[in-house]
Amino acid sequence: MDGLDIPLNHILFISSLLFAIGMLGLMIRRNIIFILMSLEVMLNSAALAFVAAGAHWGQPDGQVVFMLILTVAAAEVAVGLGLVLQVQKRFKTLDMDHANRMQG
Amino acid sequence: MSKIIWLIPLMPFVGSITLMLFGKNLRRSHIGYLGVSSVGISALLTALLAIEFMQNQEVLETLVWTWMQVGSFAPGISFYFDGLTLVMMSVITGVGFLIHLFSTEFMEEDPSYARYFAYLNMFVASMLILVMADNLLLLYLGWEGVGVCSYLLVGFWYQHSANGHAARKAFIVTRIGDTAMALGLLLLFSHLGTLDIQVLMGKASQVWEVGENIPLIACLLLVCGAVGKSAQLPLHTWLPDAMAGPTPVSALIHAATMVTAGVYLIARTHGLFLLAPDAMIVVAIIGVVTSLMAAFTALMQTDIKRILAYSTISQIGYMFLALGVGAWSAGIFHLMTHAFFKALLFLGSGAIIHCLHHEHNIFKMGGLRTRMPVTFWSFMIGSAALAALPMTSGFFSKDQILLQAYQLPDLGPGLWMAGLLGALLTAIYSFRLVFVVFFGEANTEPDKDTEWRMAIPLSILCFLALIGGYFTIPVVDVFPVTGGSHPAHWVEYVSISVPIVGLVIAYFVFLNRRINIETLTTSSFGRGLGNLWLSGWGIDWLYDRLFVRPYYRLANLLKSEPVDVIYNAIVELNQLLNLWLSKSQTGRLRWYLVSMVAGLIILISLASNLGPGVLQW
Numbered sequence: 137m138d139g140l141d142i143p144l145n146h147i148l149f150i151s152s153l154l155f156a157i158g159m160l161g162l163m164i165r166r167n168i169i170f171i172l173m174s175l176e177v178m179l180n181s182a183a184l185a186f187v188a189a190g191a192h193w194g195q196p197d198g199q200v201v202f203m204l205i206l207t208v209a210a211a212e213v214a215v216g217l218g219l220v221l222q223v224q225k226r227f228k229t230l231d232m233d234h235a236n237r238m239q240g
Numbered sequence: 241m242s243k244i245i246w247l248i249p250l251m252p253f254v255g256s257i258t259l260m261l262f263g264k265n266l267r268r269s270h271i272g273y274l275g276v277s278s279v280g281i282s283a284l285l286t287a288l289l290a291i292e293f294m295q296n297q298e299v300l301e302t303l304v305w306t307w308m309q310v311g312s313f314a315p316g317i318s319f320y321f322d323g324l325t326l327v328m329m330s331v332i333t334g335v336g337f338l339i340h341l342f343s344t345e346f347m348e349e350d351p352s353y354a355r356y357f358a359y360l361n362m363f364v365a366s367m368l369i370l371v372m373a374d375n376l377l378l379l380y381l382g383w384e385g386v387g388v389c390s391y392l393l394v395g396f397w398y399q400h401s402a403n404g405h406a407a408r409k410a411f412i413v414t415r416i417g418d419t420a421m422a423l424g425l426l427l428l429f430s431h432l433g434t435l436d437i438q439v440l441m442g443k444a445s446q447v448w449e450v451g452e453n454i455p456l457i458a459c460l461l462l463v464c465g466a467v468g469k470s471a472q473l474p475l476h477t478w479l480p481d482a483m484a485g486p487t488p489v490s491a492l493i494h495a496a497t498m499v500t501a502g503v504y505l506i507a508r509t510h511g512l513f514l515l516a517p518d519a520m521i522v523v524a525i526i527g528v529v530t531s532l533m534a535a536f537t538a539l540m541q542t543d544i545k546r547i548l549a550y551s552t553i554s555q556i557g558y559m560f561l562a563l564g565v566g567a568w569s570a571g572i573f574h575l576m577t578h579a580f581f582k583a584l585l586f587l588g589s590g591a592i593i594h595c596l597h598h599e600h601n602i603f604k605m606g607g608l609r610t611r612m613p614v615t616f617w618s619f620m621i622g623s624a625a626l627a628a629l630p631m632t633s634g635f636f637s638k639d640q641i642l643l644q645a646y647q648l649p650d651l652g653p654g655l656w657m658a659g660l661l662g663a664l665l666t667a668i669y670s671f672r673l674v675f676v677v678f679f680g681e682a683n684t685e686p687d688k689d690t691e692w693r694m695a696i697p698l699s700i701l702c703f704l705a706l707i708g709g710y711f712t713i714p715v716v717d718v719f720p721v722t723g724g725s726h727p728a729h730w731v732e733y734v735s736i737s738v739p740i741v742g743l744v745i746a747y748f749v750f751l752n753r754r755i756n757i758e759t760l761t762t763s764s765f766g767r768g769l770g771n772l773w774l775s776g777w778g779i780d781w782l783y784d785r786l787f788v789r790p791y792y793r794l795a796n797l798l799k800s801e802p803v804d805v806i807y808n809a810i811v812e813l814n815q816l817l818n819l820w821l822s823k824s825q826t827g828r829l830r831w832y833l834v835s836m837v838a839g840l841i842i843l844i845s846l847a848s849n850l851g852p853g854v855l856q857w
Contacts, residue, residue: 163833171829236827 147188154181168223168230172216179209245289245319246304248329249368251282256361263354272344275357279340279364283333286326293326293714301374315435320374323714327572328371328504331579335496336364338697342587343488345693346594356396360492363389367497371504376425376435379505383421383469386498387414393493394485406484413478417468421505424461427454428512441511448515459512459519463526466502470556473530477780479553483545487590490545495552495586496579503559503575507568510719514566521651524564528658531557533777535665539672540773543600544589547673550776551626552582554662558641561659565652567644568719574637577708581625581634584701588618591690591698592677602673607682614690616678618698623674625705627667627739635739636709638663642735646727656731660738667742668749675750
């Protein structure tokens with residue numbers, strides 16, 4: 137496919153940036169929905185890196201792993217949303233700082 | 241008769257078991273009948289056996305059943321009966337019967353009447369097994385049996401902790417000797433392959449020469465056992481404390497029978513001791529030193545039973561002296577006469593204690609001569625026999641011992657002199673007891689008088705203590721003949737006169753008060769010596785410092801389990817770490833995330849510093 141030739145470094149930079157944003161969101165958000173979304177961002181940043189690397193080396197493996205990540209993300213969201221429902225039911229809030237009863 | 245010899249120890253045993261099982265449901269009078277009659281039947285059977293033995297002099301051996309069989313070692317529940325056994329059995333069942341009869345009145349008001357007779361019957365059964373056993377293992381069974389019964393009866397009034405202490409002391413101190421004796425038995429078995437006493441004697445004299453080392457060691461170990469049981473130096477400390485038990489128990493166990501078991505053991509294994517002359521010298525020296533030590537101690541005691549206890553130790557010392565100089569039959573003869581007069585004295589003191597509100601201090605008695613005439617005459621006769629005044633039973637036996645001791649070469653005259661000093665002291669302390677208790681001012685009034693159940697045993701024992709010296713004990717065939725020559729006449733005269741001198745001294749010091757010992761007893765030297773004697777030469781104090789306290793200290797040290805400290809430290813370290821790590825389990829999701837990220841950053845930065853190329857693009 138001819139077209140824009142974006143250097144790999146740029147894509148990896150974007151990917152790292154997305155990863156960092158996701159991780160930051162994970163750390164600072166208290167709402168579990170946002171935590172899940174941040175997780176999604178992190179997964180996708182990794183997927184992006186795989187796709188870019190696959191394209192750069194001309195190998196299909198990157199896209200295969202992308203499909204795997206997509207599936208994992210879907211499964212994770214399914215379980216995660218189930219947990220979110222339970223959290224809402226038990227704690228009447230989505231603030232994860234209030235769901236801290238399991239401590240040493 | 242020989243067929244039913246096993247009935248003799250069985251009767252008291254059955255009586256004991258019956259009382260143990262059904263004692264609570266029986267009426268008091270029935271308990272008394274049962275307890276006394278079981279020993280009474282044994283005494284009757286023994287008397288029949290004695291009559292038969294007098295006619296045919298037949299040595300009986302009866303195998304009741306084989307106890308156990310391990311290879312060629314097959315000790316049986318088997319009895320050996322000869323003149324020595326007969327003497328011991330007569331003393332045990334005869335004196336035992338009288339003491340049982342006495343006990344029915346003495347213990348009348350005790351709540352544990354059945355328990356008392358159960359123990360007492362069990363004691364008689366064990367003691368009979370001890371003297372009738374034909375092998376040393378069965379003898380050891382009886383030996384331990386009487387030890388247990390002694391423990392149970394000394395601690396009979398267990399509600400007072402002091403009595404329990406005395407009982408434990410008696411048990412533990414004798415156990416020291418018993419352990420040595422067990423070692424002796426093992427040594428004999430490992431060398432001769434048998435424990436059957438008669439076979440053992442025969443084999444020993446074939447295998448070993450006189451003066452060899454192994455029989456010496458075996459004999460010394462047996463002597464240790466005998467010393468423990470018979471309360472000789474250095475294991476005598478339990479006997480004065482054992483007076484915590486009821487007085488008839490002291491009469492039966494701690495005067496007449498059990499404490500003489502050591503004498504019996506040495507006499508029974510005399511064949512072995514003849515192979516070890518050094519062991520016999522040791523026995524003689526132990527005997528004479530113990531008899532002197534105990535006689536000095538008895539001079540100062542104020543508790544009537546402790547005086548008698550120390551005099552028992554002293555008299556058994558004479559028996560050991562007799563055994564040590566090879567005067568076997570004289571030793572056994574003294575054992576028998578001692579059983580008569582010491583049982584008499586103990587029962588007499590029991591009568592006094594019974595009628596005087598359990599008063600033990602002789603200086604709080606006094607003037608009992610007119611108030612308790614039966615007891616007074618018992619004590620007069622008993623003390624005369626104990627002091628070996630001429631024509632009493634004690635005179636004949638003690639005289640034989642001293643004369644035979646004199647004839648021993650080298651050591652003989654020395655032992656004789658020491659024995660005479662002991663006899664002098666014996667006369668002084670026994671008549672001090674009589675003069676203080678029965679003469680002078682009355683301090684305590686008796687609140688009851690002795691009934692027939694006390695008076696009859698006392699009278700019979702009085703009779704025996706008087707004429708016991710004219711008995712001939714049938715042990716001629718048992719022991720080798722000793723002492724052919726007769727010592728010079730002056731030796732005999734001195735032996736006769738010494739107790740009389742003692743009596744006169746006691747009379748002038750304690751009754752007539754012509755001799756004033758006030759200045760002597762109040763001087764610092766006299767007081768110090770008196771206190772030393774009162775405490776039994778401070779031996780209890782010494783043992784307390786040497787053994788009891790270091791043991792307590794060690795126990796205290798080990799109580800905190802010093803070895804476990806290491807393992808406990810490991811456990812505590814783990815628990816500390818656990819506590820510390822579980823603090824990090826906050827339950828906050830974001831905290832976990834932050835720590836994860838922090839960890840990741842640390843890892844990555846470490847990895848990038850450690851190895852170039854790990855994180856290459």
